[in-house]
Amino acid sequence: MQAINAGDAMFALAHLALLRAPAEPARLLRAMRVFEQMCVQLTIGQHLDLSFEARNDVTAEEYLRMIEGKTAALTAAACEIGALLGGGDEATVRALAGFGRWLGIAFQLQDDVLGIWGDPALTGKQDSDLANGKKTLPVLYAAERDPRVRAHHARGGRPDSAEVAQIRTLIEAAGGKDHAERAAREAYASALAALEAVGLNNPAGQALRALAERLVERRR
């Protein structure tokens, strides 16, 4: 109870921090709206993510909708609010929202690949996402194509390391890894294209490009 209440306090304090940003009132109000809409999107994503735990029929499409809310909405709003408070024009604000959205998707898909094929010594994740039964894009894509992946997926429970290795091989054979990596690269390219559209060739634009590259190339 105290933890929930402390979370509510932090939520209100985050709003107060945003309200202290030095910006003209109309821009600050627009930033507030972007922030609130993002919060609603986050709760939709969180709702989907929680509901997936109890389901065995989650589709790749539903998964992408979930990460739109849980990850992409957050990065999109962060970039859009930055553009708004930084005094960007309408085209820049929209471009940065698009950049942030695609960056969030690219980041999450890369995270999903690392969650199965990453080096635990680098990622710091003790367990493969497969051991935890997480329904990420590589798994869902493969489950739609290979009944053996689907069967594992539906069985639930906690697989041992031999089973994890076996299912990982099946997912790779069904194209789950390639698909997720390709989707991550495409999202990354879309993020860069959004930036290019407004030709943000200043230190801020370069920093965003470098951030995008680091997030997508990362191994940890």
Added chain:
Amino acid sequence: MQAINAGDAMFALAHLALLRAPAEPARLLRAMRVFEQMCVQLTIGQHLDLSFEARNDVTAEEYLRMIEGKTAALTAAACEIGALLGGGDEATVRALAGFGRWLGIAFQLQDDVLGIWGDPALTGKQDSDLANGKKTLPVLYAAERDPRVRAHHARGGRPDSAEVAQIRTLIEAAGGKDHAERAAREAYASALAALEAVGLNNPAGQALRALAERLVERRR
């Protein structure tokens, strides 16, 4: 988990509703700040209230600080935001904030009296606050004056109806009921005085006076 998430969604939707209010940007931003500061105050009040459950040494003073956060902050902000969005001048905004604050305190103290001496058929409360061990002002005031009330208070557990009747008599004898009723009346008078200070003699002012009277005179 889904319930907490749904609560977060409603919190964000409440912000969006306020952001849709038709008001000039600077006023709307000020209303947002009042709203967020209220939310922080509510969490402080809620924190105190939760922490009181596990304590036997809560003072009347601490109790009043708790209801400042949990009740008065809410009614103060509701009135202040109404004045702001209704285009009130600075004196009216401050007066209505004060009115709301005192009204909240009066309402809560009246609620505490009804929680012990109210007619369950009217209040709809099945159990006396005494049966539930709630630490409201009449109890805390009496506990500071009569060791028997303090002993009951410290014992915890769920008293039966004979014990409830006995402790109620002790609280009355120690002046707990009179004290809370007097404090409620004083808070009510302060609420009206705040309104009078700006001479709000229009239908809105009359409606606020009528609301205050109804809340304090209520028996349910």
